[in-house]
Each structure stands twice: as C-alpha cells, then as structure tokens.
Amino acid sequence: MAVRLGNQTMALERNVSVINTATVVGTKESEGPLSPYFDVKMKDAEWGEETWEKTESKMQKEAAKLAMQKAGKQPSDIHCAFAGDLLNQCISSGFSARELGTPFYGLYGACSTMIEGLSLGALAIDGGGMNTAIAVASSHFCTAERQYRNPLEYGGQRPPTAQWTVTGAAAAVLEADKNAPYITHVTSGKVVDFGVIDQNNMGGAMAPAAIDTLCAHFADTGRSPQDYDLILSGDLGKIGREIVINMMNSNGFNMNDNYGDSGCMIYDIEKQDVHAGGSGCGCIAVTVCGYIFEMMKSGKLNDVLILGTGALLSPTSSLQGESVPGIAHAVALSNRPGGER
Amino acid sequence: MPDNKNKDYLNYIDKTAPKSPILKNVALAFVIGGLICVIGQLIGDFYKKVCGLDSESAKTAVSVTMVFLGAFLTGIDVYPKIAKHAGAGTIVPITGFANSITSPAMEFKREGLVLGMSAKMFVVAGPVLVYGITSSVIIGIIYFLYKVMIGG
Numbered sequence: 001m002a003v004r005l006g007n008q009t010m011a012l013e014r015n016v017s018v019i020n021t022a023t024v025v026g027t028k029e030s031e032g033p034l035s036p037y038f039d040v041k042m043k044d045a046e047w048g049e050e051t052w053e054k055t056e057s058k059m060q061k062e063a064a065k066l067a068m069q070k071a072g073k074q075p076s077d078i079h080c081a082f083a084g085d086l087l088n089q090c091i092s093s094g095f096s097a098r099e100l101g102t103p104f105y106g107l108y109g110a111c112s113t114m115i116e117g118l119s120l121g122a123l124a125i126d127g128g129g130m131n132t133a134i135a136v137a138s139s140h141f142c143t144a145e146r147q148y149r150n151p152l153e154y155g156g157q158r159p160p161t162a163q164w165t166v167t168g169a170a171a172a173v174l175e176a177d178k179n180a181p182y183i184t185h186v187t188s189g190k191v192v193d194f195g196v197i198d199q200n201n202m203g204g205a206m207a208p209a210a211i212d213t214l215c216a217h218f219a220d221t222g223r224s225p226q227d228y229d230l231i232l233s234g235d236l237g238k239i240g241r242e243i244v245i246n247m248m249n250s251n252g253f254n255m256n257d258n259y260g261d262s263g264c265m266i267y268d269i270e271k272q273d274v275h276a277g278g279s280g281c282g283c284i285a286v287t288v289c290g291y292i293f294e295m296m297k298s299g300k301l302n303d304v305l306i307l308g309t310g311a312l313l314s315p316t317s318s319l320q321g322e323s324v325p326g327i328a329h330a331v332a333l334s335n336r337p338g339g340e341r
Numbered sequence: 342m343p344d345n346k347n348k349d350y351l352n353y354i355d356k357t358a359p360k361s362p363i364l365k366n367v368a369l370a371f372v373i374g375g376l377i378c379v380i381g382q383l384i385g386d387f388y389k390k391v392c393g394l395d396s397e398s399a400k401t402a403v404s405v406t407m408v409f410l411g412a413f414l415t416g417i418d419v420y421p422k423i424a425k426h427a428g429a430g431t432i433v434p435i436t437g438f439a440n441s442i443t444s445p446a447m448e449f450k451r452e453g454l455v456l457g458m459s460a461k462m463f464v465v466a467g468p469v470l471v472y473g474i475t476s477s478v479i480i481g482i483i484y485f486l487y488k489v490m491i492g493g
Binding site for chain 2: 050051146150151152153154155156157159160161194195196201204207208239242243276
C-alpha cells in the first residue's frame with residue numbers, strides 16, 4: 001500500500017512499471033523536433049474517417065492497441081483503462097473504449113488527463129486490486145478548435161499568447177513488478193485560480209497550479225529540483241514556462257537547468273507558427289510516452305518528474321466571464337524501484 | 342472567484358505576456374483591406390462600363406460578386422490564410438461576412454443539413470445581422486421622423 005507523504009503526495013510501495021507505450025500524432029507534430037520518438041504518424045487530419053471526432057477516437061484506440069501489442073498484452077489482460085480527452089462528455093475515450101472491450105474509467109482533467117490516468121492507474125495497481133492498467137489520452141487540433149473556438153475556415157488572428165492544440169494520442173501500459181521505469185510517487189494537485197480571464201493565455205492561467213503542485217511535491221518528499229534529471233510540465237508553453245521558472249526561483253527552488261515544458265518541446269516554436277507553443281491532452285501524453293519513455297529506457301534520463309497541467313474551463317464558463325481554473329498533477333518516474341538512490 | 346490578493350500576479354502576467362504587434366497588424370489590415378476594396382471597385386467599373394449596368398445595379402452586382410469570392414476562397418481554404426495576416430482587413434469588407442457564414446456552414450455540415458449546417462451557419466455572423474438590422478431599423482425611423490417633421 002502507498003505511504004502518504006505530507007499533504008498531497010503518495011509514495012508507492014509496489015513497483016509499478018510502465019512496461020510499454022505507444023503514440024499516434026498528426027502532421028504538424030511529425031514535423032516537429034520530437035518526431036523520431038513517435039510511433040504512428042498520420043498523413044492528414046482525417047486518417048480515413050469522415051469526422052475529426054471519429055479520427056480522434058480512432059487515434060486513442062490505435063494508440064491503446066499498439067501499446068498493448070508492444071507490451072505483449074491482449075485487451076483481456078488489461079484490468080482497467082483510465083482514459084480521457086477534451087471533447088464534451090469525453091466521447092473520444094468512450095468510443096475508443098467501446099472497441100477495446102477493457103473495463104474503463106473516463107477521466108477529465110483537461111490537458112492534465114494523461115498524468116491523472118497514470119496516477120490513478122498506478123495507485124490502483126499499488127492498492128493491489130489490479131495488476132495491469134492502461135492510461136490513454138488524446139487531443140485533436142480540429143475537434144478542439146471547433147469545440148472551444150471558431151470554425152477552422154474562419155479568418156481570424158491569434159494573439160501571441162495563444163497555444164496550438166496538439167493532434168496526438170498516447171497510451172501507457174502499467175503493470176506491477178516488471179521492468180523500469182517505475183512510477184514511484186504521485187502528487188495530486190489542487191485547483192488553483194488566480195483570476196486569469198483571458199482564455200488565450202492558458203500558460204498564465206495554469207502556471208500558479210503548476211507552482212502549487214511543484215512546491216507541494218518538494219515539501220512532501222523532501223526532494224529538490226536537483227534530485228531530478230528532468231522536470232517536465234504539460235503545456236504551459238513559452239509564457240507559462242517563464243512564469244514557473246521565475247516564481248519557483250522566488251520560492252527558493254532553482255529550476256533554470258533541468259526544467260522543460262512539453263508545449264515548448266513538441267514544436268519548433270519559431271518555425272512552426274504555433275505562437276506560445278503546444279497544448280491539449282495529447283501534448284504531454286505523446287511527449288512522455290514517446291520522448292521521455294525512450295530516454296528512460298536508454299538510461300539517458302533516470303529520474304523524471306512529470307507535471308500534467310490542465311485548464312478547467314469550458315466554452316460556456318468563458319462566455320459567462322468566469323476565470324480559468326488550473327490544475328496540475330505530478331508523477332515521479334524513476335529507473336530505480338521506489339526512486340531510491 | 343479569486344479576490345484581489347492575486348492582483349500582483351495578474352499585473353505580472355499582463356506585463357510579461359507578449360503583446361500583439363499592433364502597428365504591423367494595422368498596416369497589413371489597411372493594405373489588404375484596401376486591396377479588397379480596390380478589387381471591388383474594379384469589378385464595379387467593369388460592370389458599369391463593359392456590361393452597361395447603371396450605378397445601383399452595379400453596386401448590387403459587386404456585393405454579390407464579392408460575397409461569392411469570399412465564400413469561394415473560404416471553401417478552398419485560401420481566405421483564412423490571407424486573414425491570418427490581414428486581421429480586420431479581411432473581416433470588415435463584405436468578403437469577411439461571406440467567410441463568417443461559409444466557415445461554420447462547412448464545419449457543421451457533418452452534424453446534418455438541418456441541425457448542423459443551417460442552424461450553425463450564423464453562429465459567427467448572427468450578432469452582425471441582429472445588431473446590423475436593428476440599427477438600420479432605428480436609423481430608418483429617425484430618418485422617417487426627420488422627413489415628417491422637418492420635411493426634406
């Protein structure tokens with residue numbers, strides 16, 4: 001059973017392994033710097049489907065199937081799927097789980113969903129009620145745009161703080177007592193809202209939640225940023241990343257050297273015209289399941305703190321003038337059982 | 342709802358967030374919006390001089406042509422690419438109005454022709470129609486009263 005540390009963190013007792021992962025990405029992501037780490041690269045936004053919503057659930061389904069196949073598992077071997085996405089009523093996840101036939105919990109943590117899934121899957125395995133689980137998350141630029149913003153063909157301009165929703169789905173198969181990397185700690189985040197109303201500045205809206213969870217993680221575990229080879233946040237983008245570095249510095253934590261943000265890594269921000277960077281559930285999902293998993297497998301990274309960040313707004317709340325509440329969940333990954341050094 | 346204790350943070354992100362390049366945007370809007378108007382003028386002159394339409398008919402024909410061009414360029418995904426640079430330069434002319442109706446019509450046709458395409462067609466242009474028509478009615482009434490009372 002997990003051990004509770006401080007107010008928000010659990011140290012897992014069982015060795016919960018990330019046994020394998022798979023990623024499916026769109027065209028813009030396959031032109032980005034992380035391209036070599038992705039499994040399936042779609043040739044277009046539709047991938048042979050008649051609606052983008054169908055495409056997104058197909059992306060989830062294919063990512064999950066491929067992850068299971070790479071892990072040497074059948075859907076019937078998986079005790080539960082923890083999956084989520086950005087669309088109303090989590091349809092991408094529900095529709096993909098319909099095809100997979102594994103028991104399923106649908107999650108909504110906005111862009112932090114993948115990390116929420118990894119956290120809950122790891123805790124469920126640690127608790128002993130499950131031996132295997134799969135965490136899945138997806139986002140699609142076209143489905144997110146039409147739900148949250150304007151029709152794609154509408155001629156409008158984006159402000160420089162806007163972020164680009166990643167077209168990507170990823171899945172990670174978890175199992176007890178297998179190979180490294182292991183999920184060793186889970187820090188559950190609080191909803192933090194500093195009153196940012198501009199829904200085009202997600203980085204600014206989510207950064208306080210990220211900082212809150214980071215500080216809680218370091219306080220609960222007694223660790224410092226230097227205990228990790230890399231601290232990776234979800235989709236704060238260029239602006240949110242700067243805020244985190246500055247404000248963590250004023251909290252006494254130096255994050256200048258080993259802190260990255262998936263939203264800044266997945267695209268070439270200058271060349272790919274994505275303004276402040278990437279966002280969406282797929283952003284951290286494909287970065288962790290593609291790049292981070294490879295780096296940990298090859299031993300180039302051994303201890304990584306993953307911080308999924310989400311903006312818990314809806315088109316309705318924005319229209320009603322509500323501010324954007326943020327959330328951030330953290331999981332620590334280590335190549336050593338329990339993260340002991 | 343968070344209170345004023347976060348004012349410092351809001352000021353801080355206001356200061357650090359990059360601003361839109363307003364001068365560049367305004368200049369591009371002026372040039373591209375102006376170009377669209379020049380094209381409209383050329384078409385109008387063509388209708389008047391070559392096709393022999395009178396002024397009023399030529400104006401109507403220009404509007405119809407520009408709406409068609411706006412919708413057509415939206416359909417082949419060219420209009421949003423111009424609009425990315427032009428901003429208000431492509432929103433203000435009548436071609437922008439065509440774009441704002443064509444784009445949701447294209448996007449929502451997957452939800453059906455009745456509850457999708459036609460219901461969502463005015464999702465962007467709706468406010469323009471509502472306030473445009475309302476204000477034209479009000480101005481019409483004022484004009485009417487002016488005529489009745491002052492004569493003219």
